Amino acid sequence: MQIAKITYYKGKGIFEGCVKLKVVDIGNFSVVPDSTFKDCKALEEVKQPVGNIYNEAFFGCISLKRIILSQNCQHIGMSAFENCCNLEVLKKTETEQHNLGEILDRYEYLGKMRECRRREIAKGKMQTASYLLEVCRVTLFRYDTILKTKRETYSFVYQVEIHPKAFKGCSKLKNFxxxxxxxxxxxxxxxxxxLYAVFLSLTVSNHIYSDISLELLQTFENCEALYYCxxxxxxxxxxxxxxxxIYFTTASRCECIGYRPKKEPMEFTSNTGIIKQITLKQTFKNCHQVVFINLSLGRVEGIIIHNETFSKCKNLVYINTRRKPINRIEDNAFFNCNSLKLFWDVSGTEFSKHALLGSNLKTLYGSRILISQ
Known part of the structure; x- marks a missing residue:
């Protein structure tokens, strides 16, 4: 089979295991159900933009190189593109590509502003406040990274829920x-x-009705080419x-609390649920080439750096947290990170017994400052 034409389908796994299917003309296909094209190893092209993509929809499509998402796509399910080892680019329609251009243009503009002076500050040739030094480093490193990458290599998604293992094993993805x-x-x-460069702007979608604790578990594990995140x-x-x-009583007489927003409803982001806490756990483990990680998590109440979060990031130099307090640091969080240059205020941070084991970090002044040795 060379080409399949589809106009409407509600079922699951309709083409699962069709190893000779190469091209699909989906037409008006607003949903790609579970396992629709799972293990279609010869599938190279999906001609039309696709809507919400559910669990394992393209799992194991090892010949698939690119795919276009429709404007209505707000869901990429668990293992949706897992082991799509030739997938190079994932994009939304032209409107969203314009949004990507605006984002990268803004980063470039910020990088060019007083560039010479900022480079002098970043190199330590000009004395300035430590906070300004951190801002200069982030702005310039982000700017330099964008200049090194080609825009056509960026995969871009906007207002989408991305579920576990969605892109696991997509070994040709370059920038996201x-x-x-x-x-x-x-x-x-x-x-x-x-994967070389990643920019993620996190939110809570309207499908979430309560506060959450977000765990980024092994998110970038074994991304050996990752340079900037x-x-x-x-x-x-x-x-x-x-x-x-809002306090209310359920039919079973349970006292519950809900929330109503002060602001107008938003298209994708929830007005009632918030991110109470973010836990990083083995998030960057074995990212040997990563040099700079920027964690600008200002709208989160708590941050936990769990065990092996940065383990074996041997070239990691800077982790910028925008001076956001870290609640707790667990065992082996920085194991084999011997290139780090940190100066963190950790006066309110709880350390496990082996939190700094195998790293070049130490605490000073009664564990109030975390600094590189």
Missing amino acids: CGDEVFVTGEETFANCSS DISTHKNLIYDSDRVP
């Missing part, structure tokens, strides 16, 4: 930008061995003060 995305679960980009909280993500509590 997710704007206003909800990332949940483990191994989202694990084993993406060509920028994870931030999106500007639309609300604070606790942006909502009003």
